[in-house]
Amino acid sequence: MRILFAGTPEIGVPSLNALVNEFDVCGVLTNPDRPQGRKKTLFPSPIKARAEELELNIFQPDRLESELYSKIKELKPDLLVCIAYGKIFKKEFLDIFPLGGVNIHPSLLPIYRGPSPLSAAILNGDKVSGISIQRLAAKMDSGNILLQEKFELSEKETTGSLTERVATMAAPYIVKVVKDIESDSVTEWEQNDDDATFCKLIMKDDGIIDWSMDSNQLLNMIRAYNPWPMAQTEFEGKGLNIIEAEASDIVGDGEPGRVLEYSKANGFLVKTGDGTIYITRLQLQSKKALDYKSFNNGVKNFVNTLLG
Known part of the structure; x- marks a missing residue:
């Protein structure tokens, strides 16, 4: 089985390693x-860096065009395996692969x-997630x-x-699927388009905090945008990243975004739309990320300020 692997970020490296081994x-x-x-x-992508260590043929086109098609055809690949590559494959490209293409997608x-x-x-506070391996389609x-x-x-x-x-989880799953394709024993089922939901490309400004949001939404946002673009607010005209936060059962008084108090045990208590949260790790513009105790030692006027 000859495989062309397509991917860019770190999430694909374990799958690439697993496929190379098999x-x-x-x-x-x-x-x-x-x-x-x-x-x-x-800087190279994490996938390129690993491919160089493995001494593999590497292709880095800005666009998927006929010149690339010819080079790929010369390799005589059987199957395309993709994870987070970042470009759409046209039918003309997929037709190069006798066994088609498969994609690793981290959702159900x-x-x-x-x-x-x-x-x-x-962001949505889901309690269950998953991994799907699917046929590449138009x-x-x-x-x-x-x-799945x-x-x-x-x-x-x-x-x-x-x-x-x-x-880490995806690597053995993609090996299993490729082996099933190779032995012509793979099973598959159609997706129900009526159940489809969609997510968008995240932009830098998506991380800007609206402190009038409820506490659970804010906590989810802080987790969802770590490590990028980070949940962002302002303090005295400077950008401030909120890296980690915890729930609080204190209602609190004041406008949303007001830093109400400092607790040595819990962090900075900040007012939200429906209550409060504790900020436990934060990063002032052009400074290192700090836990709340270190931040409090260095920034004396943080309590009582209005963030954002």
Whole structure:
């Protein structure tokens, strides 16, 4: 079985490793190197970095065009395996692969079709999530399901921690599916489009906090936007990232966003739309992230201020 692997972020690295151990991964398709930091230094995607260590053929096109098609055809791949690649595959490209293409999607499809299913599950306070492996189809995330596994959420996950969990879980699942395809023993079922829900591409401004939201919404938002774009507010004209927070049963008095008090045991108590939450880890613009005790030692005028 010859596989072309397509992916870009860290979530795909365990699956790439697992496939290399079991099959002939004849090439890797990933996004071009991107500039990072103030100096705009070019950095490879995590998938490219791992593919270089594995000495695999690497393709980094800006666009999927006929020149790339010819190069891929020369490799004679049987199957395309994709996870979080970030581009849409046209039928002409999928036709290169005799066994078609499959995609690893971290949701219980048809729930959360789209680019941010993990963040969406946390934002909505879901208690269950899952992993789906589906056929690649013309319409995004609509292909037949080949495997689907559920798991419970603790309501403590961040998108970062959930991404790590899903990355590890997905690796043996994709190996199983590819082996089933190879032996012509795979089973599949159609998605019900009537049950489909969708999630959008997350933008930087999505992290801006509206303190009039209720406490549970705010806590979910803080978890969902960690590590990016972070839940963001303002303190004395400077950006302030709220990295971690905890629930509070105190109602509190004051406008939403008011820092009501400091507790050595719990953190900074901040008023919300329906009560309060405790902020326990935060990061002032251009500064290091700090736990609430260290922040209180360095910023003496935080209590009683109005955030945002």
